[in-house]
Amino acid sequence: xEVIIQxxxxxxxxxxxxxxxxxLNAKPNAVLGMATGSTxxxxxxxxxxxxQKDQLDFSRVTTFNLxxxxxxxxxxPQSYHYFMHEHFFKHVNIPPQNIxxxxxxxxxxxxxxxWYEQRIAxxxxxxxxxxxxxxxxxxxxxxxxxxxxxxxxLKTLSKQTIDDNARFFERREDVPVYxxxxxxxxxxxxxxxxxxxxxxxxxxxxxxxxEGPVTSMVTASAIQLHRDAVVIVDREAAAxxxxxxxxxxxxxxxxxAPRS
Ligand code: PGA
Numbered sequence: 001x002e003v004i005i006q007x008x009x010x011x012x013x014x015x016x017x018x019x020x021x022x023x024l025n026a027k028p029n030a031v032l033g034m035a036t037g038s039t040x041x042x043x044x045x046x047x048x049x050x051x052q053k054d055q056l057d058f059s060r061v062t063t064f065n066l067x068x069x070x071x072x073x074x075x076x077p078q079s080y081h082y083f084m085h086e087h088f089f090k091h092v093n094i095p096p097q098n099i100x101x102x103x104x105x106x107x108x109x110x111x112x113x114x115w116y117e118q119r120i121a122x123x124x125x126x127x128x129x130x131x132x133x134x135x136x137x138x139x140x141x142x143x144x145x146x147x148x149x150x151x152x153x154l155k156t157l158s159k160q161t162i163d164d165n166a167r168f169f170e171r172r173e174d175v176p177v178y179x180x181x182x183x184x185x186x187x188x189x190x191x192x193x194x195x196x197x198x199x200x201x202x203x204x205x206x207x208x209x210x211e212g213p214v215t216s217m218v219t220a221s222a223i224q225l226h227r228d229a230v231v232i233v234d235r236e237a238a239a240x241x242x243x244x245x246x247x248x249x250x251x252x253x254x255x256x257a258p259r260s
């Protein structure tokens with residue numbers, strides 16, 4: 001795992017965007033795994049800027065979002081469909097038919113989840129999965145005790161996640177209790193992972209994910225099992241990492257390090 005510590009949120013977002021650019025340069029028809037939440041907003045803003053200024057091309061890209069709330073229609077302002085269109089898709093040139101987001105309103109969840117997994121496989125698998133992290137250590141909506149080999153399915157949100165996400169809703173009771181989410185196993189199948197984390201509220205989860213034991217109590221710790229995972233954090237989110245100096249040394253020395 002590579003851990004990159006940046007001075008602030010903007011720098012964190014730029015480094016993450018640079019990795020997306022590298023993947024697209026190597027494979028213009030890459031399959032990208034998308035995340036929602038406050039954390040990736042800066043990354044999406046930077047990708048939109050690169051699309052507008054440098055003609056970064058998404059015309060052959062396919063996307064799969066990690067998760068969606070159950071019960072929110074696509075035009076609900078807190079649905080992840082709405083979020084993605086507002087903050088990213090409407091500003092870049094991804095063909096609409098290449099955009100995949102779990103349905104929060106299907107009449108048959110098991111069938112939809114199976115179809116979503118099949119569709120990822122049909123598209124050749126995910127080349128780069130973007131991840132945030134919950135303060136309870138979740139990736140996507142894989143709450144504590146989610147199986148490390150789980151696939152796309154319905155999950156009940158934890159109290160911590162409902163509390164964290166209540167800020168986006170008028171009332172706490174309005175936060176959906178269920179979500180449809182890619183599983184930890186689905187995420188681990190991606191060829192490359194980038195996990196971004198910002199702010200002191202994430203410091204403990206980041207330390208547990210990067211340096212703690214691999215445990216389903218912190219599903220983000222599953223990234224330790226992945227052969228190509230990059231964690232990009234700002235200083236505040238890095239505050240509880242015990243090997244911080246080592247990560248900073250490696251990153252600073254990277255340009256002159258032997259090529260692996
Ligand atoms: P946030 O959410 O980016 O809004 O903090 C992250 C997550 O819950 O995965």
